[in-house]
Amino acid sequence: MEEEITLGGGCFWCTEAVYLRIPGVLSVKSGYAGGSVKSPTYKQICTGTTGHAEVIQVKFDTNKVSLQEILSIFWKAHDPTTLNRQGNDVGTQYRSVIFYKDEVQKKIAEDSRKDAAVSFTSPIVTEISPLPEFYIAEDYHQDYFRLNPGNPYCNYVIPPKLDKLGLKL
Structure with missing residues (x-):
């Protein structure tokens, strides 16, 4: 069975790179969600004024990987204790967020957040909200x-994430 969840954990290039390496993940789309502008562009998102977060939509085969496993990776792949920031990326567009499709996903996300909280010394600030319209990025x-492969930002940020998660480059 296929399922889809929308996650924001900072720069979508970074979160996409993680999830594309997870067995059972069928596809990952980078995009924008949670703002007030219809069909926003990357340039608009970068201003931090649209309200959108950089997110990924992860489609996965539930026979190979569960939503709980997808979320377990989410908590480890970024810092959910920093508000509107991941490393040097600062702004509401980099916020930590889980956009759920239904009440089942909401419950799993909330339970997952509670379970993850024991791994952090600071409180988790991740937003858990109903999925608004998703706009695929350019x-x-x-x-x-x-x-x-030559992008310096990616080469600085992504390999340590993959190493931390035990994923191959």
Whole structure:
């Protein structure tokens, strides 16, 4: 069975690179959600004034990986205790967020957050909200890390995430 969840954990290039390496993940789309502007562009998102977060939509095969496992990776792949910030990326567009599709996903996300909280010394600030409209990001943002191997930002930020999670480059 296929399921989909929308996650924001900072830069979508970074979270996308993580989830594309998870067995059972069928696809990952980078995009924007949670703001007030219809069909926003990356340039608009970067201003931090649209209210959107950089997010990924993860489609996965529940026979191979559960939503609980997807969320367990989410908590480890970024710092859910920093408000509107991941490393040097600062602004509401980099907030930690889980956008759920239904009450079952909401309950699993809330339980997952409680379970993850014991691993952090600071409180988790991750927003858990119903999925608003998702806008797919421009083509050049899709599969960004693989298609842009020389990007210094990616080379500085993504390999340590993958190492931390025990994933191959």
